[in-house]
Amino acid sequence: xxxxxxxxxxxxxxxxxxxxxxxxxxxxxxxxxxxxxxxxxxxxxxxxxxxxxxxxxxxxxxxxxxxxxxxxxxxxxxxxxxxxxxxxxxxxxxxxxxxxxxxxxxxxxxxxxxxxxxxxxxxxxxxxxxxxxxxxxxxxxxxxxxxxxxxxxxxxxxxxxxxxxxxxxxxxxxxxxxxxxxxxxxxxxxxxxxxxxxxxxxxxxxxxxxxxxxxxxxxxxxxxxxxxxxxxxxxxxxxxxxxxx
Numbered sequence: 001x002x003x004x005x006x007x008x009x010x011x012x013x014x015x016x017x018x019x020x021x022x023x024x025x026x027x028x029x030x031x032x033x034x035x036x037x038x039x040x041x042x043x044x045x046x047x048x049x050x051x052x053x054x055x056x057x058x059x060x061x062x063x064x065x066x067x068x069x070x071x072x073x074x075x076x077x078x079x080x081x082x083x084x085x086x087x088x089x090x091x092x093x094x095x096x097x098x099x100x101x102x103x104x105x106x107x108x109x110x111x112x113x114x115x116x117x118x119x120x121x122x123x124x125x126x127x128x129x130x131x132x133x134x135x136x137x138x139x140x141x142x143x144x145x146x147x148x149x150x151x152x153x154x155x156x157x158x159x160x161x162x163x164x165x166x167x168x169x170x171x172x173x174x175x176x177x178x179x180x181x182x183x184x185x186x187x188x189x190x191x192x193x194x195x196x197x198x199x200x201x202x203x204x205x206x207x208x209x210x211x212x213x214x215x216x217x218x219x220x221x222x223x224x225x226x227x228x229x230x231x232x233x234x235x236x237x238x239x240x241x242x243x244x245x
Contacts, residue, residue, distance in 0.1 A: 001094040001101050003053050005031060005082045031082075034107075044083040050107035052097040053082075063091065129156055129172040166199035175199060 008024035015023035032046035038054040041047030058064075067077050070089040078088030095102045112118055121143060130138040130149065138151035160168055170180050175198035 001096060003082065003093045003095055005086070007086055037082075039080070042083070045080070050111070051095060051104070052102045052107070053093055054096050056092045056094055056096075058091045067091075126160070126168060127171065129158065129168060129174075131172055131174075162202060166202075169195075169198055 011022055011024035011027055015021070015026075028044070032041070032044070033049055035046040035049040035051045035053050037045040037047065038052075039045070067089050071077055076085075076088040078085045078090050081088065081090040082093060097106075109120070113120065121141070124141050124143040127140040127142060127147070129136050130140060130151070136152070136156040138149055139156060141148050141150060158165055158168060166175070169175055173180050174195055176196045179199075
């Protein structure tokens with residue numbers, strides 16, 4: 001549920017490497033278009049998009065102490081890490097509305113469910129993309145134990161996440177020729193040229209999970225905000241004590 005945009009320098013680096021149209025200046029209007037930010041719109045944030053983004057509650061006094069301590073240690077505090085400057089200590093932001101997770105299904109899918117040109121297939125697994133003469137013409141899916149071919153008139157949009165997107169491409173015969181799917185999953189006709197780096201550039205995001213034990217007499221009930229709730233719940237289940245910050 002935590003919302004972090006990618007670093008602008010990453011987008012600019014992709015554009016410089018040949019990915020035309022993916023520099024941050026081109027992507028920023030779409031970031032703004034997709035969101036309704038709780039603090040209101042500006043040059044960097046949107047105010048009328050389908051995805052609702054709020055700041056996590058930071059009501060406990062130790063939150064501000066942590067930020068001020070960071071400043072005293074020489075670090076900067078950024079007022080909005082999804083705005084002008086990403087670097088710096090900050091209070092997290094999340095996809096939350098009325099106390100519940102606001103998913104892409106809430107923002108995009110459910111409002112469009114009644115459209116005549118939309119059909120949603122649940123409990124359906126995509127096996128591969130059908131490729132003929134180097135072009136995607138549809139997908140092969142499995143529903144209720146039976147295979148079906150769904151073809152398209154214009155294009156196939158592949159949006160399956162950081163892991164399943166390259167996996168589906170490799171199952172469709174795209175990628176390193178030594179690692180793509182076995183023959184029974186090869187695309188029909190002439191497939192696209194090999195992409196040796198497909199699926200090889202994934203990396204873990206750097207993160208440090210700190211757990212602090214409270215001093216006797218310091219109440220932590222109001223400290224149960226979104227970024228620590230799961231850690232506290234885990235500790236309470238293990239120890240039976242409400243002691244994590």
